[in-house]
Amino acid sequence: MVKEITERNKKILLIVLIAGCFLSTLNQTLLNVALSDFMDVFHVTPATVQWLSTGFMLVNGVLVPITAFLMKRFTTRQLFISSMVFLLIGSVLCACAINFGVLLTGRMIQAIGAGIIMPLMMTVILYLYPSEKRGSVMGTIGFAIIFAPAIAPTLSGFIIEYVSWRWLFIGLIPFLCIVIVLAFNYLMNVAETTKAKLDITSVLLSTIGFGCMLFGFSSAGSKGWDNPIVITTIVVGIIVTALFCLRQMKANDPLLNLHVFKYKVFTLTSFINVLITMIMYADLILLPIYLQNGRGFTAFEAGLLLLPGAIVNAFLSPVTGKMYDKHGAKPLFITGLLFVIVSMWGVIGLTESTTYVYLMARTIILRIGLSFISMPLNTAGLNALPRELGSHGSAVNNTIRQLAGAIGTAVVVTVYTIQATPHAAELSMENKSMTAAQLAKLASIFGSSHAYVFMLVFSFVALLFSCFMPKKTAIQKSMPEKAVVQKSQS
Known part of the structure; x- marks a missing residue:
């Protein structure tokens, strides 16, 4: 069935999938800088409003492990269109929300759609493209996966500051409708379905x-x-x-085939994936905390600082995809992590006078590093697996990413709090003329700096793991052996 799909149809399929993925990933981080606004609108506490992010992540994380079964049981068209419909229904509910309960319900429904789309897209690529071409294709997809969540804070900050919060959801609706129409007209099925039992x-x-x-x-x-x-x-x-x-x-x-961990390269990329995800989530939390709590910048200004890095990251993704096809994963990982280490080193001494331009330049360096790692990491891991384990590998990858994101967030907030609280007490003892607001700002700056030290350590550990990645020539020599394994399992 895969052989019947022409190059033209492959391109159409990719365009539709990338459009759906872009909207899905944009939606995931769109509310991050809007939570304080929702607290004022719906008169809820920080613990309650946090459920807009926590609830989304829970539904998403719970759904991901069963996507391998869903991909065996249902067609590509059915799953993709269903995911877009869930996103559409959730967006309509959120846009019309009259209370926090309705908003949270809509957010949960959105999460169902978002949970399906990413593993589905990764599996489709494994079916459509040979291993030597997947880097370029994944690099193109990385444009959507990386660019969407990176521009979300800027977009969200602008909407919150100049328009109504409802436009965070209203703006998605027409684009979701267009993608659903395109999917009905152009999306074809990639693999045969089976009557798998749940x-x-x-x-x-x-x-x-x-x-x-x-x-x-x-x-x-x-x-x-x-x-x-x-x-x-x-x-x-x-x-x-x-x-x-x-x-x-x-x-x-x-339900989730854990035999994927028998493949050394997949296991190695999974470890690196955990560390990189924790670093990414930590930066997305720490930088806004420092800018808004420590320096008094608005949500829009904080989001705007991330935009140049996001643009660089997105446009580098297709380039690094082609580099992966040519040179393999190891040199890309090491290069990328050196950039990440430099960017983390640059923010372990944050002060009240650290300039906006300096932070923007540092964020661009971080994003350059991540562009060498993010999509090549996924490609290298999935390329190490036989095709029939592709959907399970993709589901495992996404489950690991969800857990690493939650753990990374918890760890970095804990380190930040542990460092900031006693520092505030010390400052108040040393200078009793300081106001509570001044103390909070200085403590926030100190806490952020120390939390970045923790992330710098993670970066060095990830670099150490990257050194154990086999070279491209070594992977190619093992391909015949992999083919034998694949044949014996089928």
């Missing part, structure tokens, strides 16, 4: 396990690690997830 026990275990872990880690930053709810949910999550993993290892037709 393992309900595995679904329950993955939902409880991943759901509890995501909730526990995402709550740790605000509630504290000693909170009974945080401790309980993390412990329950770890135990139930362990039971889920044991069941998958023994199952003949697992």
